[in-house]
Amino acid sequence: MNYLQQRRNALGQTLKSRDLDGFLVTAAVNVTYLTGFTGDSSYYAVLPKNTLLVSDTRFEEQVREECPDQDAVIRGHNKTTLEAAAEALNKSGAKAVGVEGSRITLGELEALRQLAPKITFVSVDGAIEAQRAVKDPGEVEKIRDAVKVAERGFKMFLATVREADTEKDMVDALEGYVRRAGAKCTAFPPIIAVGERGALPHATPTNKPLGDGAKLLVDFGADLVGYKSDITRTLRSPFGTSPSRRNKLERIGYDFEKLYAVVLAAQNAALAAIRPGVKAKDVDAAARKVFANARFDKYPDLKLADHFTHGLGHGIGLEIHEAPKIRANSEDVLESGMVVTIEPGIYIPGWGGIRIEDDVLITHDGCKLLTTLSREPATLAAG
Amino acid sequence: MNYLQQRRNALGQTLKSRDLDGFLVTAAVNVTYLTGFTGDSSYYAVLPKNTLLVSDTRFEEQVREECPDQDAVIRGHNKTTLEAAAEALNKSGAKAVGVEGSRITLGELEALRQLAPKITFVSVDGAIEAQRAVKDPGEVEKIRDAVKVAERGFKMFLATVREADTEKDMVDALEGYVRRAGAKCTAFPPIIAVGERGALPHATPTNKPLGDGAKLLVDFGADLVGYKSDITRTLRSPFGTSPSRRNKLERIGYDFEKLYAVVLAAQNAALAAIRPGVKAKDVDAAARKVFANARFDKYPDLKLADHFTHGLGHGIGLEIHEAPKIRANSEDVLESGMVVTIEPGIYIPGWGGIRIEDDVLITHDGCKLLTTLSREPATLAAG
Structure with a gap:
């Protein structure tokens, strides 16, 4: 089992222990840690049945090179990365989704709550950072x-x-x-x-x-x-x-x-x-x-x-x-x-x-x- | 009237129009814009009766040089900058305090609400950024x-x-x-x-x-x-x-x-x-x-x-x-x-x-x- 998989499994344990069925990683450094993708402006979503890297056309080639086995959504110019991520969360049927409390801004969280009103977002602080130590x-x-x-x-x-x-x-x-x-x-x-x-x-x-x-x-x-x-x-x-x-x-x-x-x-x-x-x-x-x-x-x-x-x-x-x-x-x-x-x-x-x-x-x-x-x-x- | 004062007056108008009697600026770039201080890790608080730059000992000399007329709190090692800012807000008697919605993290806002439970914090988005345009x-x-x-x-x-x-x-x-x-x-x-x-x-x-x-x-x-x-x-x-x-x-x-x-x-x-x-x-x-x-x-x-x-x-x-x-x-x-x-x-x-x-x-x-x-x-x- 490779290191990326180990890291994701450890995060999965955190979600289970907190009764969460999803997690939206918005901090670029934590996206890198969990996916190997070294670009920025991209999110990593853990969904009930799969995981998704949400990025944009600037990084399309880089995502393919760096994360060949990762499902990805490359958003169009007509929406933001947050909107594309919210769409994926809505489709996934996730009910309780963790977000990184010390990373996500108040504005991003408010936007998420409007875009995905049926989902409960829960602040999970320092979980990925603790793994990274x-x-x-x-x-x-x-x-x-x-x-x-x-x-x-x-x-x-x-x-x-x-x-x-x-x-x-x-x-x-x-x-x-x-x-x-x-x-x-x-x-x-x-x-x-x-x-x-x-x-x-x-x-x-x-x-x-x-x-x-x-x-x-x-x-x-x-x-x-x-x-x-x-x-x-x-x-x-x-x-x-x-x-x-x-x-x-x-x-x-x-x-x-x-x-x-x-x-x-x-x-x-x-x-x-x-x-x-x-x-x-x-x-x-x-x-x-x-x-x-x-x-x-x-x-x-x-x-x-x-x-x-x-x-x-x-x-x-x-x-x-x-x-x-x-x-x-x-x-x-x-x-x-x-x-x-x-x-x-x-x-x-x-x-x-x-x-x-x-x-x-x-x-x-x-x-x-x-x-x-x-x-x-x-x-x-x-x- | 100097430019800094003009910028602060414009922000004061924003606060008045939103019935706020305080504002906590946490984004370094906006602190620079409103105070002339070019360091980081410091906050600028607009209080009902005065304004305060909240910084730490690393920047003590720089604050004195760059903002000679600005009241400042240089926090000790025993507290965080957010704790020192919350203390100043509590003492000031402010009731409704704006924060920068697209800059402050969820974790920072949650900490502020715990440290200053009597104050209502209100997300004000892009106000300083609009001035800066x-x-x-x-x-x-x-x-x-x-x-x-x-x-x-x-x-x-x-x-x-x-x-x-x-x-x-x-x-x-x-x-x-x-x-x-x-x-x-x-x-x-x-x-x-x-x-x-x-x-x-x-x-x-x-x-x-x-x-x-x-x-x-x-x-x-x-x-x-x-x-x-x-x-x-x-x-x-x-x-x-x-x-x-x-x-x-x-x-x-x-x-x-x-x-x-x-x-x-x-x-x-x-x-x-x-x-x-x-x-x-x-x-x-x-x-x-x-x-x-x-x-x-x-x-x-x-x-x-x-x-x-x-x-x-x-x-x-x-x-x-x-x-x-x-x-x-x-x-x-x-x-x-x-x-x-x-x-x-x-x-x-x-x-x-x-x-x-x-x-x-x-x-x-x-x-x-x-x-x-x-x-x-x-x-x-x-x-």
């Missing part, structure tokens, strides 16, 4: 490929970056290299932050040049028509280290090597805590404990725990953020086959930030890094 | 800038493209050049189609090289942190014209020049029909009439009207597709200040396609092209 081997391979391509693009970037390049130049260059390495595009707009700008976890690129700082934070990933990767490296930079360029905290001794070592120790503590059955929040706590225990003779007031201002990680797959959540308020429990980021970071205003982010497969007895880039502190060898 | 002068200038940058990037692309470049190579190169010309990124993934692949209006890039066809269709635009442009040019290519490479329809005389002339005539007919007060569908019809009347001695069976398989155009602005719709089933009426694409095209399977798309400002007595690239048939001068 545990990857099958084919998905793991696709994520591994997305990691490889991102890493190859990052190496091209490192080999070509120049002191005069601005954050914006570097974002554009990395985009080009990740594509050149084989990606459709980056998985999200890369975050590239020079010097103290690394203190903003979601920095948007400015005209600050690489040469204006003593460290560089790069958060990036690849999208390989579907599966995504998500990696962060923070590098010492040979620039911006002259006494006149060092910021105040660097001058009083906030030291890249010492702080990097703590972030890496936090990541290692998290990796050591990962195994099936463990609560996601306990993995987050394992990293947080390392920051809480870190002490520095030179700057005794620095409490690193206060500077790790986001969750430890998240699932990746067809989306760049998906289940499970690895953070203090998460109720998720880790399972073998999940693929998550582990990304501890510290952000010190006026000094900068360090984040180390890797992609991790949870295995039957622990975890395995999918990322292969070194996690040791490294110096940018910029030309 | 008519641009103020500042917006027109931003779209004009997005056109300029896209055109500059396209010229760089034309100056550097090579016979061996694949559609994928060309998409990646154009992305880089549009950024190099000053854009944050392209306005949408560019469509670049070689030879007969131009027959697919939404072709995704393949490994087909430029040298494999006698024409090249390029549909692209620029995103300048907000406002967008959308342009298509179809060029003769010096490659793929040898007898062995010509496709069957090219061999029997389907001639690029003659067909291009009809598409250009259709576009000119549409441009001549545009003025305030005209129905959008009549402009679509003006273009369609040119196709219906086109006759060719050599291939009398070719009915071009059957090969123009999409609407004539759409509004552009903060989104790449927005109001008004210019198509046969549109109820929209043109107004001065609207900015729209006019993009007639023909798609002949096995032969290819021709589309000419320009960005057009509707003026008090007609229209003005924002695009400055020549619309005359041109040959790619590839190195």
Whole structure:
């Protein structure tokens, strides 16, 4: 039995347990997950006796290529995809049909209720997303490929970056290299932050040049028509280290090597805590404990725990953020086959930030890094 | 009075006319339109006595910079943005609050109803989108800038493209050049189609090289942190014209020049029909009439009207597709200040396609092209 069939069977179990005899999947990413179709603007309908992909003429050929065994309705120009889907639901005799509560808009649901007044629509939230949290081997391979391509693009970037390049130049260059390495595009707009700008976890690129700082934070990933990767490296930079360029905290001794070592120790503590059955929040706590225990003779007031201002990680797959959540308020429990980021970071205003982010497969007895880039502190060898 | 204030006053009129004393704007693009804030994940609340931007710590600095006069709530990590917004709504005493029906998800609305059980939430559909259809002068200038940058990037692309470049190579190169010309990124993934692949209006890039066809269709635009442009040019290519490479329809005389002339005539007919007060569908019809009347001695069976398989155009602005719709089933009426694409095209399977798309400002007595690239048939001068 193939993976698509397994996914549909699992969804079928959800419907049965909720007394539903139909389901209308409207989120493109979930349509892809259940059918293999990689286009958009199309719906997947589970009906009492069969299933249907509802699409339009733009995607006719693609549907045939990607889903040869799937019944499909290619709507004409005289109706919307929602109207075509409602027609199919009406014909099918379905009485209680699930919809994706966190995806469908209020307007779409109101239109459906008018188009199919005899059907009861029921909000089913996160059912497909919960299935997607545990990857099958084919998905793991696709994520591994997305990691490889991102890493190859990052190496091209490192080999070509120049002191005069601005954050914006570097974002554009990395985009080009990740594509050149084989990606459709980056998985999200890369975050590239020079010097103290690394203190903003979601920095948007400015005209600050690489040469204006003593460290560089790069958060990036690849999208390989579907599966995504998500990696962060923070590098010492040979620039911006002259006494006149060092910021105040660097001058009083906030030291890249010492702080990097703590972030890496936090990541290692998290990796050591990962195994099936463990609560996601306990993995987050394992990293947080390392920051809480870190002490520095030179700057005794620095409490690193206060500077790790986001969750430890998240699932990746067809989306760049998906289940499970690895953070203090998460109720998720880790399972073998999940693929998550582990990304501890510290952000010190006026000094900068360090984040180390890797992609991790949870295995039957622990975890395995999918990322292969070194996690040791490294110096940018910029030309 | 500044533009933001005008936009908010217009929204205030909508609320008054619907007996609402509040509005929660959740779509990022509409938050940007009403506040000038260009980040995401933030909401804008119109309350009985004031307005609030609800955001989180990631955007604290950006909110201060971009919206210095706007009251803002920066939520803590212990709640979601929706929870913080609901809290503000509860405190404000609002009784009937509008939400964006075509934007808010069913799940978000259900959560709001639980968090603010005394408030009646009312679906208001397309109100802000209708305002956005008519641009103020500042917006027109931003779209004009997005056109300029896209055109500059396209010229760089034309100056550097090579016979061996694949559609994928060309998409990646154009992305880089549009950024190099000053854009944050392209306005949408560019469509670049070689030879007969131009027959697919939404072709995704393949490994087909430029040298494999006698024409090249390029549909692209620029995103300048907000406002967008959308342009298509179809060029003769010096490659793929040898007898062995010509496709069957090219061999029997389907001639690029003659067909291009009809598409250009259709576009000119549409441009001549545009003025305030005209129905959008009549402009679509003006273009369609040119196709219906086109006759060719050599291939009398070719009915071009059957090969123009999409609407004539759409509004552009903060989104790449927005109001008004210019198509046969549109109820929209043109107004001065609207900015729209006019993009007639023909798609002949096995032969290819021709589309000419320009960005057009509707003026008090007609229209003005924002695009400055020549619309005359041109040959790619590839190195």
